[in-house]
Each structure stands twice: as C-alpha cells, then as structure tokens.
Amino acid sequence: MDSTVGSTGSGVSRTLRDALGALAGTKQxxxxxxxxxxxxxxxxEPAKARALPEARAAVERLIALPATRVAFVSGRALDSLEEVSKASDDTLLVGSHGVEVRLDSPDDVFTLDEEEQARLGLLGDVLDQVADNVDEVxxxxxxxGFALHxxxxxxxxxRVAHLVALSEARAEVNDVTxxxxxxxxxxxxxxxxxxxxxEHLRRxxxxxxxxxxxxxxxxxxxxESLRSDDLALKIGPGVTVADYRVDGPEEVAHVLSLLADLRAAAAGERPQSN
Ligand SMILES: [Mg+2]
Structure with missing residues (x-):
C-alpha cells in the first residue's frame, strides 16, 4: 500500500501525486x-449504487476542461450504468465489459446475430435452473449474457452455484466466455x-x-492495456498489475479532485488547441 503523505490534506501519497502531475500535462x-x-x-442492491458526491463533482470538473474526456467503463448493462451513474451526455459510457458503448452519437447500436441469440437463449435456460435451485442466487x-449473483x-x-453454473454452461453452450x-x-x-x-476509447x-x-x-x-505514459489506479485489496493503489471510493474522489486541479492548472499553462 502506498504511504500517504498528506501534503494536500487529502491523503494522496506523494508518488501518486507526482504521477498525476505528469499525467495532467498530457495533450489529450x-x-x-x-x-x-x-x-x-x-x-x-445494485440499483441503489450512487457515485460519491465528491467523485461526481470531480468528474464534472474534468469533463468541463479542454482536451479532457471522461468515460465510465462498467460490467453493468449500459441502461443500468446510465441509470445509476446519472452520467451527463458528454460522458462516454461502456457497459457489459465493452459489449455496449455509448459515444457521442447514437450510431453504435448493439445487436446479436441469430447464432448468438440462440446460444443466449440456451445459456439463459441453463443458468435459470441454477438460480432457481439455490437460495439467494x-x-x-x-x-x-447473464450475471449470476x-x-x-x-x-x-x-460455491455450489458457481460450480454447477460453470460446468453446465460449458457443457451445454458453445463459446461461452x-x-x-x-x-x-x-x-x-x-x-x-x-x-x-x-483501447477503443483511446483511439x-x-x-x-x-x-x-x-x-x-x-x-x-x-x-494491462495501459502504456508507459498512462496511470493505473487499483482500488482496494487483491493482486494487481496497477502501479498505484488506494483503499476505496473516498480516496478515488480525492485523487480525481486532485487530478482536476492539476489538469486545470496545466490547461492554464498550455496553448489552447481547440
Ligand atoms: Mg467495480
């Protein structure tokens, strides 16, 4: 875990602060x-999840800055992500781990082909049985696809639900991720x-x-898709390839707020390109 040098009063470590400073100077x-x-x-209850107010405020400040875009990248279905995030129209949204995307124009429409729809139907039958047979699943x-909660x-x-769902889905349905x-x-x-x-959003x-x-x-x-000039921030415990880590959403809000400050300062020093 990073040591926290509270020079900003927000508990963001010195090394992370320096990395944010370097990032804030990038062109786009x-x-x-x-x-x-x-x-x-x-x-x-997933429907009741809401961003912390400080995180929301930092996101809005970042969106308003020149040459700066914000994207939410979630495993949630896109409509669920739209609902809980209350994202403004100029936020880029990615749902279902990249299957669904909402960019600036509504021309990127998601559809499954017939073969995928057939596999989806079969998958639903298999997993419905598992959910019906185990309490609180x-x-x-x-x-x-489907998420088995x-x-x-x-x-x-x-454990039982996971084991049965995995073996049944793999036995009954081809090409399930x-x-x-x-x-x-x-x-x-x-x-x-x-x-x-x-990668798609970067391009x-x-x-x-x-x-x-x-x-x-x-x-x-x-x-793992990030490059040397990028910054990866892992939240909470667990093995990670990210270079930086904080404890939870409150610390994320501090980091985003600091990034917005640094980006605003850098924008003031940078000639405006658009
Ligand atoms: Mg998450």
Missing amino acids: LLVALDFDGTLAPVVD WLESKPA TRLATDHDS VRKGKDVLEFSVRSTTKGEAV YTGATAVFYAGDDVTDEDAF
Whole structure:
C-alpha cells in the first residue's frame, strides 16, 4: 500500500501525486473509470449504487476542461450504468465489459446475430435452473449474457452455484466466455474485455495518455492495456498489475479532485488547441 503523505490534506501519497502531475500535462487526456467499488461504494442492491458526491463533482470538473474526456467503463448493462451513474451526455459510457458503448452519437447500436441469440437463449435456460435451485442466487439478464449473483447467498451455496453454473454452461453452450467478479459470475456469448474497451476509447478520443481506476478482477484487463505514459489506479485489496493503489471510493474522489486541479492548472499553462 502506498504511504500517504498528506501534503494536500487529502491523503494522496506523494508518488501518486507526482504521477498525476505528469499525467495532467498530457495533450489529450482520457479519464476512464469503473463505477461500482470505484466511484460508488458497493451496495447489496445494485440499483441503489450512487457515485460519491465528491467523485461526481470531480468528474464534472474534468469533463468541463479542454482536451479532457471522461468515460465510465462498467460490467453493468449500459441502461443500468446510465441509470445509476446519472452520467451527463458528454460522458462516454461502456457497459457489459465493452459489449455496449455509448459515444457521442447514437450510431453504435448493439445487436446479436441469430447464432448468438440462440446460444443466449440456451445459456439463459441453463443458468435459470441454477438460480432457481439455490437460495439467494439470482440471474441478471445482460445484452450478450447473464450475471449470476451470489452476494446474499451463504459461502457454501455460492460455491455450489458457481460450480454447477460453470460446468453446465460449458457443457451445454458453445463459446461461452466466463468472468469471475466479486460474488458474481458473468457469462457472455460475445467476448470483449475492459482492455479492448479502453483501447477503443483511446483511439476514439485521440488520447495521448489514459488514467484508469478500478476495483475488480475484470479491471485488470484494462490495466494491462495501459502504456508507459498512462496511470493505473487499483482500488482496494487483491493482486494487481496497477502501479498505484488506494483503499476505496473516498480516496478515488480525492485523487480525481486532485487530478482536476492539476489538469486545470496545466490547461492554464498550455496553448489552447481547440
Ligand atoms: Mg467495480
């Protein structure tokens, strides 16, 4: 864990502060953020998750700065992400780990082909049975798959549900991608990762550097896509390839607020290109 040198009073470590300072000077910045566990504390009812007010304020300041774009990159279905994040129209949104994207124009429409739809139907039948047979396990429908939630189940029931769901889905359905998150197994008939999503956003925005923050296993794909001028921030415990780590959403809000300050200062010193 980074030592915290409280020179800003916000508990952001000196090394992280220096790295943010370097990042803030880049020509075109992309700030890509996971939502749950990063901007918003994790809650038992996913529909009730909300970004911390300080995080929201920092995001809005970043969006208003020149040559700076903000994206939310989530495992949630896009409509669920829109609902809980209350994102403004100029926030770029990526849902379902990159399967669904909302950029600046609504021409990027998501559809499954017939073969994918057939596999999706079969997958739903298999997983419905698992959810029906284990207490406190429920299935969330996503555009290209399903999330099997076990947050409220006992450890034993959770393990059983995961094992049965995995073996049945793999036995019954071809080409299923499975991701393991916190108390959730995600099954998809189309494979994309947050890493591919970040690459897509990097090209789309013409970013010369990327800031990415996330707390879950699936965020590691995004961290791995980053380059030497980028900054990876891991939230909470767990193995990571990210160079920096903070404890939780409150610290993320401090970091984003500091990044907005530094970016605003750098913009003041930089000739305006647009
Ligand atoms: Mg998360």
